[in-house]
Amino acid sequence: EDQVTQSPEALRLQEGESSSLNCSYTVSGLRGLFWYRQDPGKGPEFLFTLYSAGEEKEKERLKATLTKKESFLHITAPKPEDSATYLCAGLTQGGSEKLVFGKGTKLTVNP
Amino acid sequence: DAGITQSPRHKVTETGTPVTLRCHQTENHRYMYWYRQDPGHGLRLIHYSYGVKDTDKGEVSDGYSVSRSKTEDFLLTLESATSSQTSVYFCAIRGPLAGNEQFFGPGTRLTVL
Numbered sequence: 034e035d036q037v038t039q040s041p042e043a044l045r046l047q048e049g050e051s052s053s054l055n056c057s058y059t060v061s062g063l064r065g066l067f068w069y070r071q072d073p074g075k076g077p078e079f080l081f082t083l084y085s086a087g088e089e090k091e092k093e094r095l096k097a098t099l100t101k102k103e104s105f106l107h108i109t110a111p112k113p114e115d116s117a118t119y120l121c122a123g124l125t126q127g128g129s130e131k132l133v134f135g136k137g138t139k140l141t142v143n144p
Numbered sequence: 145d146a147g148i149t150q151s152p153r154h155k156v157t158e159t160g161t162p163v164t165l166r167c168h169q170t171e172n173h174r175y176m177y178w179y180r181q182d183p184g185h186g187l188r189l190i191h192y193s194y195g196v197k198d199t200d201k202g203e204v205s206d207g208y209s210v211s212r213s214k215t216e217d218f219l220l221t222l223e224s225a226t227s228s229q230t231s232v233y234f235c236a237i238r239g240p241l242a243g244n245e246q247f248f249g250p251g252t253r254l255t256v257l
């Protein structure tokens with residue numbers, strides 16, 4: 034069964050304190066690994082797609098990396114506005130183009 | 145902004161009543177999706193559509209039906225709502241980029257009493 038697991042469930046950081054979020058996956062024939070940000074009461078906002086092990090993508094203070102078993106979202110010198118829930122999803126093999134989502138990591142950055 | 149709207153944004157209904165949620169897109173995307181999001185679960189796919197009148201089931205389709213008679217509208221119907229269908233429902237479209245990214249609407253919060 035295709036599965037995506039995110040850890041930790043919740044993370045509290047001080048402003049400027051860098052850290053990483055983990056997304057491990059068992060998705061057969063993974064065709065892409067997606068990261069989203071979700072603010073309370075809103076829909077998920079697309080951040081990154083990674084396709085192959087070793088790939089990295091960056092956006093402001095965020096950098097996403099991918100290995101054959103997991104992905105990391107590194108947050109460098111976070112600010113309070115980075116507080117959100119970060120979701121990871123794997124795109125399954127086949128023509129249905131289905132995303133399998135993890136439960137998310139709730140990040141809180143204190144000033 | 146992927147040009148997706150959902151209506152209603154909030155709804156309270158009673159067990160046993162039919163409910164229809166609407167997703168509307170303005171950019172002619174072929175693929176549209178309905179998800180539900182519940183505490184302790186990730187986003188779970190209910191149904192999806194790959195064109196007008198072309199739909200298929202997702203992971204949690206029991207108790208739900210969908211219709212797509214126009215490219216821009218994807219309707220989710222709960223034929224007889226139950227309390228277990230209390231959730232936040234998100235519509236998504238597959239965007240124009242080559243990488244199959246999905247873009248989400250603002251969500252509908254449904255409460256079934």
